[in-house]
Amino acid sequence: MSNSVKQVMSECLIEMAEVLESKRYYDNVKIGLTIDGSEHGSDVMKEALQLIKNKANFKVVLIGTKVDWAEDFEHVVTECEADNHKKMEELLADGTIQGCVTLHYSFPIGVSTVGRVVVPSTGKEMYIATTTGTTSSNRIEAMVKNTINGIVAAKSCGNDDPTVGILNIDGANTVERALKELKENGYEFSFSKSQRADGTITMRGNDLLMGTPDVMVCDSLTGNLLMKLFSAYQTGGNYEAVGYGYGPGIGAENTQNVCIISRASGAPVIANALQFAYELAKGDVKEVSHKEYAKAEKAKLSDICDNLAQKNKPKSTEKEVVKPEKEIVTKDISGIDVLDLDDALEVLWENKVYAESGMGCTGPVILVNEKNIDKAKELLAKDYL
Numbered sequence: 001m002s003n004s005v006k007q008v009m010s011e012c013l014i015e016m017a018e019v020l021e022s023k024r025y026y027d028n029v030k031i032g033l034t035i036d037g038s039e040h041g042s043d044v045m046k047e048a049l050q051l052i053k054n055k056a057n058f059k060v061v062l063i064g065t066k067v068d069w070a071e072d073f074e075h076v077v078t079e080c081e082a083d084n085h086k087k088m089e090e091l092l093a094d095g096t097i098q099g100c101v102t103l104h105y106s107f108p109i110g111v112s113t114v115g116r117v118v119v120p121s122t123g124k125e126m127y128i129a130t131t132t133g134t135t136s137s138n139r140i141e142a143m144v145k146n147t148i149n150g151i152v153a154a155k156s157c158g159n160d161d162p163t164v165g166i167l168n169i170d171g172a173n174t175v176e177r178a179l180k181e182l183k184e185n186g187y188e189f190s191f192s193k194s195q196r197a198d199g200t201i202t203m204r205g206n207d208l209l210m211g212t213p214d215v216m217v218c219d220s221l222t223g224n225l226l227m228k229l230f231s232a233y234q235t236g237g238n239y240e241a242v243g244y245g246y247g248p249g250i251g252a253e254n255t256q257n258v259c260i261i262s263r264a265s266g267a268p269v270i271a272n273a274l275q276f277a278y279e280l281a282k283g284d285v286k287e288v289s290h291k292e293y294a295k296a297e298k299a300k301l302s303d304i305c306d307n308l309a310q311k312n313k314p315k316s317t318e319k320e321v322v323k324p325e326k327e328i329v330t331k332d333i334s335g336i337d338v339l340d341l342d343d344a345l346e347v348l349w350e351n352k353v354y355a356e357s358g359m360g361c362t363g364p365v366i367l368v369n370e371k372n373i374d375k376a377k378e379l380l381a382k383d384y385l
Contacts, residue, residue, distance in 0.1 A: 027057055030074075031277045032088055032100035033270075035064035036081040039263045040239070042067050048270035049073070058278045061097050063087050092256070099257035099277035101245070101270065106332070106358045106365060107133040109341065111251035112146060112220050113260050114153035116244035116276055117230040119211035126211040127154050127162070128230075131223040131246040132260055134364060137341050137357075139219055141305045143175045144182070146223075148301075149250040150215035151189055152292050156283035157276070163192035165203040165213030169222055172202045178304050187299035228262070231269060240265045245273035248280055255289035257281055321346045324354040329367035333377060336384050338364045344384045351379055 035045040046069045049060060062075040063084050076091065078084055085105060091097045107113070112133035119126055129150025136142040147164055154162035164179070166172045183189065192213035193199040195206060203212055208226070218226070224246070231240035246260035259277045261270055293301075336344050341357045341364050348355040348368070353376050356367045368376045377385065 029058040029099075029278055029281050030061050030097045031058055031274050031281065032061045032063050032091055032097040032102075033274060034084040034088060034100065034102040035062050035067065035070075036084060037103045037263060038265070040266065043069075044265075044267050045270065047267035048274070051267055051271040052274055056275065056278065058281075060274060061091065063091070063100070088258070092258070098281035099248075099259065101259045101261055101273045101277055103261055103263055103265075105249075105258055105260060106367075107249045107251075107256075107258075108254060109134050109137065109357045109364075111135070111249045111254050111256070112142070112149060113249050114146075114149050114247040115223060115227045116153070116247055116272075117227065118242050119209055119230070120233075121210045124211035125244075126213070127215045127247075128223045128226055129153070129215050129217050130220045130250075131227045133220055133249060134338055134341075135220075135251060136305070137338055138305075138309050139338075140171045140174050140178070141308045143171060143217055143219055144178045144301075144305060144308070145252070146219070147175075147179055147189075147215070147217045148252075148292055148296050149289075150217060152250050152255070152285065152289045153247060153280070154214055155292070156285040156288045157279045158283065159214055161190055162214035163190045164215045164217060165192040165194070165207060166201055167208070167216055167218040167222065168202040168204055169218060171219075174308070175217065176201055178308060181304055182296065182299050182301060185299035187296050187301070228264075231262075232264065235266075238264060240269045243269055243272065244276040245269050247276065248285060250285070250289055252289075252293045255286050257285050321349045323349050324352055327354040327369045327372075329354070329356050329369055331370050331373040332358065332365040332367050333373070333380065333385070334365050336364055336366060336380070340384050341366070344380055347379055347384075348376055351375075353379065 035042050038044050060073055062070050062073050064078055066077050076087055078087055088100050112130035112135045115128040115131035117126055117128060127150045129146040135145040151162055166175050191201045194203055195210055195212050196204050227246055231243045235241050240262055248259050249256045257277055257280050259273050261273050344366055345355055345357060353372045358365050358367050
């Protein structure tokens with residue numbers, strides 16, 4: 001008998017023993033949880049695991065510094081909080097875990113997260129698209145793509161035909177026109193209608209409270225604010241007690257089942273976020289994202305977004321800036337408005353500093369190599385910081 005066969009048999013016997021001992025069945029999905037960084041301390045993670053362990057049919061893999069309450073869980077120990085995301089990415093890449101719940105993760109531009117809330121009037125669940133990250137530096141284009149992200153999240157969790165509403169904020173009418181064009185070109189989805197008498201596609205505050213659409217479309221900064229209000233309105237604000245967190249990072253090129261929670265998230269939200277990540281893994285969110293964006297591209301999504309960007313593009317006769325040779329970027333510069341990201345990058349590239357854009361928990365960031373951090377800040381200080 002070969003060693004590989006023995007290994008498989010050993011794993012099967014261990015799994016059977018665990019099922020018999022616990023009297024419960026676990027499927028083959030594992031969800032990671034980074035346990036450091038909460039404003040409520042690591043005990044809130046322990047509380048969340050207590051809430052979910054008797055009803056979850058997936059296993060949780062803890063990632064983080066050593067704690068004295070982790071003996072019942074697989075625990076990948078790290079030296080410090082800064083190492084958690086690197087280890088998380090390794091575990092996702094090698095298939096040890098199929099999703100992860102974490103705090104303060106920087107997604108690249110093009111990726112944004114879809115939150116999931118429980119509305120107060122009916123207890124219905126609603127997806128908010130999106131809540132962190134930036135799908136595009138053009139706000140209107142971002143909201144168009146946020147719509148697809150919201151549909152991806154809903155479909156991954158079992159809603160085959162989620163209804164879509166656009167929050168009545170600046171740009172909603174332009175987004176509506178773009179989405180109608182996408183729909184006319186063959187991308188199939190269903191619009192919701194406001195519960196107000198006019199029954200429009202644009203959703204009012206009342207529709208937020210009632211959960212009128214399955215997917216509520218907005219920009220990420222508005223969505224982030226909404227998530228905090230929905231999650232903490234019962235507690236006074238410092239403890240998020242309701243909902244499923246800020247959700248997975250979804251984008252056309254780089255969808256990741258990395259679900260975000262806040263440093264203020266309480267045990268119920270963390271437990272729900274683990275369940276959310278599990279449902280996304282079972283629904284294969286990456287594959288759903290690939291299919292939805294492929295269908296949207298067939299319906300001329302890129303052309304529609306290019307037209308939106310062209311309308312807001314200032315006339316310029318300047319030559320195109322060439323991006324310097326790629327370097328490892330480890331230091332971030334925050335405080336730059338998302339609408340200025342592209343211009344800030346070009347300033348650095350023009351001065352031979354390689355840089356990338358990203359999105360942190362508190363807003364957009366410019367990423368540069370450690371040796372260039374001082375020069376980059378000096379170049380950006382006058383106009384962007």
